[in-house]
Amino acid sequence: MTLYQKLATRLREHIQHDFYKSGDKLPSVRQLAQEHGVSISTVQEAYRQLEQEQLVEARPKSGYFVCIPKKDNLPSISRPPQRPLEVSQWEEVLNMLMNRSGNKGVQLQHAMPDMKASTLKPLLKTLSDLTKQKPELGLGYSDVRGSEELRMQLCRLTVASGCQLHPDDIVVTSGCQEALSVCLRAVTEPGDIIAIESPSFYGSMQAIKAANLKAMEIPTHPETGISLEALELALDQWPIKAIFVTPTCNNPMGYNMPEEKKEQLYRLAQSYDIAIIEDDIYGDISYQFPRPKAIKAFDQDGRVLLCSSFSKSIAPGTRVGWIAPGRYRDKVTHIKYVSSSMCPVLPQLAIAKFIRIGGYAKHIRQMRQNYEQQRDHILNAIKIHFPSNTRVSFPVGGFILWVELHPSIDTMKLVERCREEGVNFAPGPLFSATGKYRNCFRLNFSEQNKEKREWAIKRLAAILHDSDTRIEHSAPETSALI
Amino acid sequence: MTLYQKLATRLREHIQHDFYKSGDKLPSVRQLAQEHGVSISTVQEAYRQLEQEQLVEARPKSGYFVCIPKKDNLPSISRPPQRPLEVSQWEEVLNMLMNRSGNKGVQLQHAMPDMKASTLKPLLKTLSDLTKQKPELGLGYSDVRGSEELRMQLCRLTVASGCQLHPDDIVVTSGCQEALSVCLRAVTEPGDIIAIESPSFYGSMQAIKAANLKAMEIPTHPETGISLEALELALDQWPIKAIFVTPTCNNPMGYNMPEEKKEQLYRLAQSYDIAIIEDDIYGDISYQFPRPKAIKAFDQDGRVLLCSSFSKSIAPGTRVGWIAPGRYRDKVTHIKYVSSSMCPVLPQLAIAKFIRIGGYAKHIRQMRQNYEQQRDHILNAIKIHFPSNTRVSFPVGGFILWVELHPSIDTMKLVERCREEGVNFAPGPLFSATGKYRNCFRLNFSEQNKEKREWAIKRLAAILHDSDTRIEHSAPETSALI
Incomplete structure (x- = not known):
């Protein structure tokens, strides 16, 4: 790893752990060079790397800032079949509901709020x-x-x-x-x-x-x-x-x-x-x-x-x-x-x-702030760890988001694989009357524990990067969204 | 009031207030004559009166006993219309449900158990x-x-x-x-x-x-x-x-x-x-x-x-x-x-x-005993106070019973009249798909307070004996049960 890569990794970690938050000003090039005992151009190279990753942005005459998560890779507009249909997928919903109690690991499948808040x-x-x-x-x-x-x-x-x-x-x-x-x-x-x-x-x-x-x-x-x-x-x-x-x-x-x-x-x-x-x-x-x-x-x-x-x-x-x-x-x-x-x-x-x-007004004021910070954190984590073709919704409230993966990925298979590894999410087909959105899933980010959330995102990403065909469609489909 | 009537009234009150319970042996004729300073024949006349009222029974060579409430005046077997029908009566049910909170008086309309039991x-x-x-x-x-x-x-x-x-x-x-x-x-x-x-x-x-x-x-x-x-x-x-x-x-x-x-x-x-x-x-x-x-x-x-x-x-x-x-x-x-x-x-x-x-086994054991005693008490009270043509179900469990009045009585009118006087019950038409059983109603007897229950029965009876046409059908019907 070169010097600039080392520095970029360190800065990336700081951002991931909210040492620097969305919109924060980052240290100046000169300051970083001094602190880390590296050259100005090494710092510039590190910042350029992070800019490419859309984690950091340079503002003219102001310096570098942590990017505010953007909506530039939103999921596509959906295109469900244009006729009335009976709802299926109950088996799949029940399967998820029944896994509630016995399940170990990180539970990001249910839309459960943060229930440890002191404001309660x-x-x-x-x-x-x-x-x-x-x-x-x-x-x-x-x-x-x-x-x-x-x-x-x-x-x-x-x-x-x-x-x-x-x-x-x-x-x-x-x-x-x-x-x-x-x-x-x-x-x-x-x-x-x-x-x-x-x-x-x-x-x-x-x-x-x-x-x-x-x-x-x-x-x-x-x-x-x-x-x-x-x-x-x-x-x-x-x-x-x-x-x-x-x-x-x-x-x-x-x-x-x-x-x-x-x-x-x-x-x-x-x-x-x-x-x-x-x-x-x-x-x-x-x-x-x-x-x-x-x-x-x-x-x-x-x-x-x-x-x-x-x-x-x-x-x-x-x-x-x-x-x-x-x-x-x-x-x-x-x-x-x-x-x-x-x-x-x-x-x-x-x-x-x-x-x-x-008490309620105070509680939801606190939850609003927490969830917004947690959204920024999880969006950054997804941006850093997930495949670059991942699309993610940009929640403006609540504590859940929608991830759209490459059409070749089958989240009904992914969910099984991830469960074994202790990460749980809600697969896309549950959200369609007819089992569409097989390449999508819903994630909960109400969990206050940042390390736990980040661990889960990294595990998920590692499984996605793993070229194991077990998570891909058996018969390739064009796009689950069409 | 003659001497024997006075004695009968006193004995009747004792039975009503459970001083003598269902099945209890009553004092001998001789004993009563001595206690009350009356003649043997006066006591015999009083007992004869109570026998007629089916409150007391003579057992050969044993003396007089408080009658165990009998099933001799049960409601008729019902004869609903023999075809499938849509259910009506929601307005009537809602009306009763909505009167729950604001209502004063004795609430015998809901099937509420005794919730003051110490076994809870x-x-x-x-x-x-x-x-x-x-x-x-x-x-x-x-x-x-x-x-x-x-x-x-x-x-x-x-x-x-x-x-x-x-x-x-x-x-x-x-x-x-x-x-x-x-x-x-x-x-x-x-x-x-x-x-x-x-x-x-x-x-x-x-x-x-x-x-x-x-x-x-x-x-x-x-x-x-x-x-x-x-x-x-x-x-x-x-x-x-x-x-x-x-x-x-x-x-x-x-x-x-x-x-x-x-x-x-x-x-x-x-x-x-x-x-x-x-x-x-x-x-x-x-x-x-x-x-x-x-x-x-x-x-x-x-x-x-x-x-x-x-x-x-x-x-x-x-x-x-x-x-x-x-x-x-x-x-x-x-x-x-x-x-x-x-x-x-x-x-x-x-x-x-x-x-x-x-705890549950102990609680229901207690409730079984209480409710059975309260049933005997309310059945006796109804027998004593209600018109003689009243028919009453004989509950063998629970804390509700079904009263069938003379076919001329309209319990939808009676319920309004009684509510004004502080007694509430569930009128019969609520229990039919089509508003039948207008001469019937359901009473709750889970209330532990005997005086309260007896007061309610007496009030109800007084209103029934009152020949006021407000509680009778406007247009006479044959029988609501046919």
């Missing part, structure tokens, strides 16, 4: 106090729509997403999964067609399957979301009953649909007189502050069913989700009731208090 | 300890099928109902309502017909409605359950997809279907090759010990989906239910997952421990 302590204390002091609350039922105290706090909270809600406009659910399932059943009849983003969260798609509906996957841009042009074509051609989107901090791609596009989507739903089911589960942990508006903010006639929960902003184990069902309130209340009757009271009261005393 | 303390302590000591367990997810620890304990528990289950045969749910809903969706396609008991729990019927199914109500005997003859006729005539029954401590009538009849029902399902959804939610609090077998005990080919929860044996707020889905396990796991994802872990672990350390 006030919530845990309230829960513990309530359980001890008012155990009777844990035994009884709440209102069929959920605790009024919580619904009031939810109204306060949703002001940030541009919504004006009354407690009576809200129905509390067992997490967002129940919210989505209930809404789907409330606005459809069996056999109906639902337009969805592609790729899309597997939980939503399996709910479409279970409700005997068909999914019409719509081409989706990795930066702005569902293609309105493609959606309109589909609406013209098929009797689509509802549009199902996750427009804010999308799962799996992490984009925010621009607000004007959200409004356009709403107008489109209006002109075709159909409902929108809006999954806002990641909305509160958008890195942008104040957070982006929800589509629900533009809703004038109650056709938007806003769904959310605290599973991503706090923790999934609380199982506190909710729906603002608009004009579908009565049907939603009915289906929620038959789905699982009332929800447990204590977690609702604890979260309501957490919001009321400002 | 070990469970509450475990919950409190876990919440404090292992808060991280409250934040994460469990296995998609539920905590293995709980599923193991459930296998132990169900031995009592004659079932031999393996932890892998069990899927944990958010209460029994989710269990029933998931099972319905797992064994049917939209448009299918489900055979159910009549009257039947409104939660099951609303789940039938929400799954786009039709209900075929089958005549049901108040002592032995669903009529197998009527069921077989219906199976011959209609393409029924599944049978949905609550054969052990039935809701609302409280009967146990005899075991040989349970086996016959299973054979019938086998010969028509259809599934049985068995709601066993009250099974553990059968007064009979050991508890009756479940239909699942006879299941040889996995066609019985056994559903239960701890909502009646412990408390509904725990929201821990489960399914033993037999051959439908994969479908059930799928629908459970889309319905509400995983269940909270802490209540599962707390209940598992409660079972393991013997």
Whole structure:
């Protein structure tokens, strides 16, 4: 290794370990030359190397800076089949879910938030106090729509997403999964067609399957979301009953649909007189502050069913989700009731208090900052270690990203190989109704432990660089995205 | 009031207040005459009066005893319309559910168990300890099928109902309502017909409605359950997809279907090759010990989906239910997952421990005794205070009973009138797909406070005796049961 390569390696490590963070000014050429006892030209050569790797950029008259991760290698816009299809892939989803408990290694497959955050302590204390002091609350039922105290706090909270809600406009659910399932059943009849983003969260798609509906996957841009042009074509051609989107901090791609596009989507739903089911589960942990508006903010006639929960902003184990069902309130209340009757009271009261005393705002402020830093770190790590033809989404909220590998790679095989080596991710086909995106996968970066995350990325990269055909398609395909 | 009437009133009060319990020997005629300073014939006249009221019985050469409540005035066998029908009555159910929180007075409308029992303390302590000591367990997810620890304990528990289950045969749910809903969706396609008991729990019927199914109500005997003859006729005539029954401590009538009849029902399902959804939610609090077998005990080919929860044996707020889905396990796991994802872990672990350390067995032993005494008390109170043409079911488990009034009484009107006076019950039409049983209602007797319960029965009776037409049908009907 030459001197400049040694220096470049050292600087690269510093960047990887966040000693220098995205946007930080790096030491001057002169300073580095002195510190390391090398020549000016060696330092310049090292910086040139890092510039080529897009880790460092030179700014005229200012010096060298750590690159802010860019969106220059985003995944392609998706091109799912343009017809309504039944959802498959349940076996694959179940396989991943069942590997939860017994599994060793680094778990990057589930969209689990950071649950070790110290900002959660006030919530845990309230829960513990309530359980001890008012155990009777844990035994009884709440209102069929959920605790009024919580619904009031939810109204306060949703002001940030541009919504004006009354407690009576809200129905509390067992997490967002129940919210989505209930809404789907409330606005459809069996056999109906639902337009969805592609790729899309597997939980939503399996709910479409279970409700005997068909999914019409719509081409989706990795930066702005569902293609309105493609959606309109589909609406013209098929009797689509509802549009199902996750427009804010999308799962799996992490984009925010621009607000004007959200409004356009709403107008489109209006002109075709159909409902929108809006999954806002990641909305509160958008890195942008104040957070982006929800589509629900533009809703004038109650056709938007806003769904959310605290599973991503706090923790999934609380199982506190909710729906603002608009004009579908009565049907939603009915289906929620038959789905699982009332929800447990204590977690609702604890979260309501957490919001009321400002603990929630403080917590998500911290999470926003952490997740954004962790995104920069993982994007850099991927850039450094993964094959250069890798494409990666650029999340602007949340803690998951979408990786698109060379079309020859089969992530259903990769996932098995990586599991053996202690790295777990969610393979692409889970996010398609028909098993597409075989060369893609979703990664979680909520893990605070940087070394652990970096180790996982390096292991993944090493397996990818390994020319072992076990991870390639048996029969070569053109591109899984076409 | 004559002397003998005064004495009869005093004795009646003693019986009502359980100073003398069902089956107790009463003081001899001589003893009473001495104590009260009255003649032998006065005491004899008083006893004769109480015999007429069926409160007291004379046993040759033994003296007088407090009557054990008898089944001599049971409700008629039901005669629902013999065709599949869509379920209505959601408005009525919602109306009752929504009156939960703001409502004052005595709440006898919900099937809520006694949650003040001291035998629940070990469970509450475990919950409190876990919440404090292992808060991280409250934040994460469990296995998609539920905590293995709980599923193991459930296998132990169900031995009592004659079932031999393996932890892998069990899927944990958010209460029994989710269990029933998931099972319905797992064994049917939209448009299918489900055979159910009549009257039947409104939660099951609303789940039938929400799954786009039709209900075929089958005549049901108040002592032995669903009529197998009527069921077989219906199976011959209609393409029924599944049978949905609550054969052990039935809701609302409280009967146990005899075991040989349970086996016959299973054979019938086998010969028509259809599934049985068995709601066993009250099974553990059968007064009979050991508890009756479940239909699942006879299941040889996995066609019985056994559903239960701890909502009646412990408390509904725990929201821990489960399914033993037999051959439908994969479908059930799928629908459970889309319905509400995983269940909270802490209540599962707390209940598992409660079972393991013997707390659950102790608790239900106590509840069995309490509920049986409370049944005797409420049956006596109804006999004493209600109009003589009242018919009442004879629960052999659980804490609810079914009252059939004179056909001219409209319980949908009665419920409003009684609510004003602070007494709440569940009107009969909620328990029918089509609003029948207008002259019936369901009463909860889990309330430990005897005075409160008796006050409620007296208020109810006073309103019934009041000839006010507000509680009668506007247009006279023959009988709501025909």
